[in-house]
Amino acid sequence: MRDEDSSAGATTDTAGASPFARPIRQHYPVVILGAGINGCGLFRDLCAQGVDCLLVDRSDYCSGASAAPSRLIHGGIKYLETGEFRLVKESALERNLLLCNAPHYVKPLETVLPIRSTWGGLWASALRFLRLPSKLNDRGAIITRIGLTLYDLYGRHFQTMPSHRFLRGDTLRREMPEVDPAVTFAGIYHEGRVTHAERLALELVRDGLALNPAGTAHNYTPVVASEGGALLLQEEVTGRFHRVRADIVVNAGGAWIDKVNAALGIDSRHMGGNKGAHLVVRHPRLLEALQGRMIYFGTHDGRVNLLYPFMGNVLIGSTDIPVDNPDEAICDADETQYLLDVVSEIFPGIRLAGSDVVFTYWGVRPLPRADGLDPGAVSRDHHIAEDRLPGSGVPVLSLIGGKWTTFRGFSEQAADRILKLLGKSRGTDTRNMRIGGGRDYPVDADQRRCFLAELSRMRGTDLRRSAILFERYGTYARTIASETDNGEAPNGLPDYGQEELAFLCRSESVVRLSDLLFRRTDIALSGKLSDEVVETTARIAAEALGWNSARTQSEIMETKRLARLHSVDIDAT
Numbered sequence: 001m002r003d004e005d006s007s008a009g010a011t012t013d014t015a016g017a018s019p020f021a022r023p024i025r026q027h028y029p030v031v032i033l034g035a036g037i038n039g040c041g042l043f044r045d046l047c048a049q050g051v052d053c054l055l056v057d058r059s060d061y062c063s064g065a066s067a068a069p070s071r072l073i074h075g076g077i078k079y080l081e082t083g084e085f086r087l088v089k090e091s092a093l094e095r096n097l098l099l100c101n102a103p104h105y106v107k108p109l110e111t112v113l114p115i116r117s118t119w120g121g122l123w124a125s126a127l128r129f130l131r132l133p134s135k136l137n138d139r140g141a142i143i144t145r146i147g148l149t150l151y152d153l154y155g156r157h158f159q160t161m162p163s164h165r166f167l168r169g170d171t172l173r174r175e176m177p178e179v180d181p182a183v184t185f186a187g188i189y190h191e192g193r194v195t196h197a198e199r200l201a202l203e204l205v206r207d208g209l210a211l212n213p214a215g216t217a218h219n220y221t222p223v224v225a226s227e228g229g230a231l232l233l234q235e236e237v238t239g240r241f242h243r244v245r246a247d248i249v250v251n252a253g254g255a256w257i258d259k260v261n262a263a264l265g266i267d268s269r270h271m272g273g274n275k276g277a278h279l280v281v282r283h284p285r286l287l288e289a290l291q292g293r294m295i296y297f298g299t300h301d302g303r304v305n306l307l308y309p310f311m312g313n314v315l316i317g318s319t320d321i322p323v324d325n326p327d328e329a330i331c332d333a334d335e336t337q338y339l340l341d342v343v344s345e346i347f348p349g350i351r352l353a354g355s356d357v358v359f360t361y362w363g364v365r366p367l368p369r370a371d372g373l374d375p376g377a378v379s380r381d382h383h384i385a386e387d388r389l390p391g392s393g394v395p396v397l398s399l400i401g402g403k404w405t406t407f408r409g410f411s412e413q414a415a416d417r418i419l420k421l422l423g424k425s426r427g428t429d430t431r432n433m434r435i436g437g438g439r440d441y442p443v444d445a446d447q448r449r450c451f452l453a454e455l456s457r458m459r460g461t462d463l464r465r466s467a468i469l470f471e472r473y474g475t476y477a478r479t480i481a482s483e484t485d486n487g488e489a490p491n492g493l494p495d496y497g498q499e500e501l502a503f504l505c506r507s508e509s510v511v512r513l514s515d516l517l518f519r520r521t522d523i524a525l526s527g528k529l530s531d532e533v534v535e536t537t538a539r540i541a542a543e544a545l546g547w548n549s550a551r552t553q554s555e556i557m558e559t560k561r562l563a564r565l566h567s568v569d570i571d572a573t
Contacts, residue, residue, distance in 0.1 A: 020509035036066035039252030041411035047208035058222030062201035068363025073192030104474025115185035161190035203436025229392030358527030437474020
């Protein structure tokens with residue numbers, strides 16, 4: 001075993017070097033294990049306070065459950081039924097803040113609550129409010145009106161979207177002709193959606209690195225053990241070991257928290273875990289039936305499911321199944337069929353087949369252990385557990401629970417606790433801190449036109465191509481435009497440029513081909529993966545990152561294996 005420790009002093013980036021390339025040092029005040037949304041959010045917050053931190057993950061940034069949500073930024077209207085009013089209030093506030101702070105990736109989403117009765121669900125809701133078991137498969141007009149009124153009330157601070165309204169009768173039939181005739185009313189309100197969750201999480205890390213030149217972030221660098229109060233990290237690709245001491249360790253491993261603690265020598269039973277699977281389907285009639293809205297509906301089995309337009313396709317979600325081992329989770333055939341079938345409960349004239357599926361994904365929600373509870377009844381709230389690193393008094397703080405919407409608030413809570421332990425005070429409030437390409441974002445049509453014209457001049461391209469870059473990166477598109485030319489598009493990807501993809505490889509810590517295809521871009525998510533695309537992007541990544549032919553072929557094979565797991569019809573050779 002060979003340690004690869006670099007200087008203990010602060011690092012600075014050399015000209016043109018990616019900030020992700022900073023070397024790992026021997027000591028940090030805070031080491032964060034896990035680069036899901038909670039870890040990325042906490043990293044940015046601590047860097048903003050001037051705290052030197054190291055963020056590591058055993059895989060890529062935002063590649064676990066944080067890459068597998070329903071991609072909603074929402075107040076959680078269903079939490080009203082279980083009396084989690086504090087969580088609803090926090091979620092509604094954080095939703096509204098994200099709509100302002102990340103307008104390039106967080107967008108309003110008009111949402112429909114179908115209603116089949118007037119009084120349905122009152123008794124079941126009362127039981128759920130009292131935390132008693134109950135299946136709620138009919139949310140009537142009365143309970144829906146009460147819920148939406150409370151929801152508007154909780155979202156009144158920093159309100160960014162209209163209040164709720166109702167559709168009925170001829171208006172409902174005219175606007176949504178495909179909906180089940182048994183639906184007599186529809187509550188209309190607004191939530192938020194995140195168009196590219198993986199890039200938003202990466203931007204939090206990049207912002208943290210910019211805020212603190214001594215901040216360090218490495219993907220594919222798991223913690224493998226602790227020795228004498230130090231963490232032993234190993235880079236997956238090179239095999240190098242790093243022995244790192246920390247004043248505070250944060251376990252942000254999500255569903256893997258207990259496994260990470262076990263590697264540290266800590267025996268904990270903090271985590272439960274429910275698997276949520278989603279489908280992306282290509283079905284023009286279903287897409288047309290949605291009319292740009294999300295349908296959030298109760299099913300006959302008492303679950304709540306959703307459908308909404310997603311990257312030109314339709315996203316269907318989700319299941320909620322307890323799992324013991326998050327490493328064994330997958331979207332299996334039964335889940336796929338279940339999600340295909342529930343669509344006919346709201347659109348009885350539309351039948352989906354397996355051939356309509358262009359992508360599947362799944363993740364294990366980082367929920368607290370709650371043996372015996374119905375999966376849907378386990379709280380989505382967050383809290384922090386504290387253990388000690390063996391052989392030292394170093395606190396190990398485990399970030400339990402939480403969801404995409406509330407990551408900033410949870411990060412703030414965790415950062416404040418860490419700052420107190422370090423004897424420091426908060427110097428920067430993240431409440432109104434813009435994220436990545438959300439900075440200087442055009443607020444009206446005139447500003448947008450000016451921005452697109454500027455991009456077009458920089459790249460010597462037309463407004464259509466500039467608009468694609470703007471939608472993809474927000475104002476970070478300026479950096480993309482200044483660092484790349486308007487070269488030819490790769491085979492099978494007319495809306496991407498070769499230089500654009502190469503730049504992402506060089507500057508955004510791409511280690512695997514799957515990082516580029518599944519997270520840095522929307523190529524996999526939008527159902528654009530093919531044999532041709534994999535082969536072409538592999539050649540671009542190989543040239544940008546210096547892969548030899550053996551490494552390139554290995555990346556191609558592994559990416560195709562992952563694609564097949566995600567239900568992509570792709571050649572195995």
